[in-house]
Amino acid sequence: MKTPPLLPPASIGILGSGQLGRMLAIAARQMGYRVHVFSPDRHSPTGQIADQEFTAPYDDLDAVRQFARSVDVVTYEFENVPAATAVTCAQFAPLHPGPQALHVAQNRLREKEFMVKHALPVAPFVAVGSLASLLVGLEEIGVPAILKTATSGYDGKGQALIQPPTTNLQSQATAAWDAIDHQSAILEAFVDFEREVSVVAARGADGSFAHFGVIANDHANHILDVSTAPANVPPKVAKEAVAMAQAVLEALDVVGVLCVEFFLTGNGRLLINEIAPRPHNSGHLTIEACATSQFEQQLRAICGLPLGDTTYLKPAAMANLLGDLWFQHDNPKSEITNHQSPNWTAVLAHHPAVKLHLYGKQTARPGRKMGHITALAATGEEAANIVRKARARARARVGIPL
Numbered sequence: 507m508k509t510p511p512l513l514p515p516a517s518i519g520i521l522g523s524g525q526l527g528r529m530l531a532i533a534a535r536q537m538g539y540r541v542h543v544f545s546p547d548r549h550s551p552t553g554q555i556a557d558q559e560f561t562a563p564y565d566d567l568d569a570v571r572q573f574a575r576s577v578d579v580v581t582y583e584f585e586n587v588p589a590a591t592a593v594t595c596a597q598f599a600p601l602h603p604g605p606q607a608l609h610v611a612q613n614r615l616r617e618k619e620f621m622v623k624h625a626l627p628v629a630p631f632v633a634v635g636s637l638a639s640l641l642v643g644l645e646e647i648g649v650p651a652i653l654k655t656a657t658s659g660y661d662g663k664g665q666a667l668i669q670p671p672t673t674n675l676q677s678q679a680t681a682a683w684d685a686i687d688h689q690s691a692i693l694e695a696f697v698d699f700e701r702e703v704s705v706v707a708a709r710g711a712d713g714s715f716a717h718f719g720v721i722a723n724d725h726a727n728h729i730l731d732v733s734t735a736p737a738n739v740p741p742k743v744a745k746e747a748v749a750m751a752q753a754v755l756e757a758l759d760v761v762g763v764l765c766v767e768f769f770l771t772g773n774g775r776l777l778i779n780e781i782a783p784r785p786h787n788s789g790h791l792t793i794e795a796c797a798t799s800q801f802e803q804q805l806r807a808i809c810g811l812p813l814g815d816t817t818y819l820k821p822a823a824m825a826n827l828l829g830d831l832w833f834q835h836d837n838p839k840s841e842i843t844n845h846q847s848p849n850w851t852a853v854l855a856h857h858p859a860v861k862l863h864l865y866g867k868q869t870a871r872p873g874r875k876m877g878h879i880t881a882l883a884a885t886g887e888e889a890a891n892i893v894r895k896a897r898a899r900a901r902a903r904v905g906i907p908l
């Protein structure tokens with residue numbers, strides 16, 4: 507029997523309290539839902555928007571029960587939710603996406619094995635559990651290769667690159683193994699990709715499917731820097747990427763939003779890099795660019811509402827605002843010298859299309875995602891130019907003419 511949709515003012519439970527939870531909470535409150543958030547942090551980016559902030563460690567299952575009892579549905583904004591926390595929530599309210607998506611997405615080895623099982627293309631990889639198995643793996647995969655911890659890596663953390671020459675492979679392997687603290691890992695062939703792209707897609711409780719097309723992603727220091735949509739890729743590539751994303755959502759029986767990150771090689775071949783069973787940084791531009799944002803789509807999916815229209819009103823681009831912008835460097839090689847707020851007036855004065863999003867984080871740190879800016883324009887390239895130029899003005903000192 508079909509369960510009726512959850513309608514406002516039902517309570518949405520969110521595990522995790524960062525910017526993804528915040529933007530979901532904003533979409534939910536706009537539609538009149540209540541939002542309860544659970545995380546170890548107080549006054550968090552999501553907590554500032556939520557009706558109720560539950561503050562406790564994720565393994566405090568009594569607190570988790572109290573939270574889960576207070577809501578009508580539970581979702582999460584990061585995939586490293588401990589299994590016991592997810593299972594406990596699921597005893598009191600539906601958990602979307604379900605435990606299977608979490609289980610696969612929170613471990614790189616399981617993720618890669620899942621892709622192989624479903625005939626989805628990935629770079630060659632081997633499981634690594636010791637220095638000896640790393641050396642065997644290097645024989646098999648060759649170099650360059652990337653050693654990645656199986657769990658809890660993000661923004662390039664928990665990764666070590668092993669490069670030619672192979673004359674001192676033993677010492678390079680030891681250094682890489684030490685760098686990831688001897689954690690269980692995968693060794694992955696380095697992909698000489700031309701571009702990185704992603705597909706953010708949603709699956710409804712009734713199995714319906716909707717996607718935001720292919721988004722092009724530029725990274726800097728392993729962290730997403732600028733996303734542009736729609737990506738300028740051949741229609742055949744776009745079709746394949748969307749079909750692969752749909753296959754992942756179906757195989758994992760996802761109800762909610764999931765993002766698939768791909769490498770696109772020079773000969774037009776797509777390889778799946780990783781998946782995230784939640785809204786994704788590359789999809790932030792859908793807030794302004796699409797009839798329905800990825801956050802509203804997540805809400806619709808988990809509430810059992812019909813999925814929304816994902817049409818692009820215009821091409822768009824998004825640039826991340828990292829904590830680095832809060833620090834002034836007197837010269838590129840110098841240490842961070844002092845700390846001041848970026849020049850938002852200059853950012854917003856660059857172009858009327860620029861939209862500012864700040865996540866309400868109390869402290870800036872280099873590499874920390876503090877906010878983003880989005881612009882819509884006639885082409886994706888133009889939008890990307892606008893956000894890059896606008897962001898560059900964040901460092902303009904007050905009083906210096908622009």
Ligand SMILES: Nc1ncnc2c1ncn2[C@@H]1O[C@H](COP(=O)(O)OP(=O)(O)O)[C@@H](O)[C@H]1O
Nearest residue numbers: 652659660661662663694695696697725728780
């Ligand atoms: N096998 C690979 N070959 C080439 N570049 C890679 C490879 N794996 C990761 N990278 C680069 O590092 C970035 C971050 O790696 P990723 O596996 O997506 O981890 P996370 O985003 O969880 O930190 C990727 O977006 C890509 O730019």
Ligand SMILES: [Mg+2]
Nearest residue numbers: 661767779780
């Ligand atoms: Mg990634």
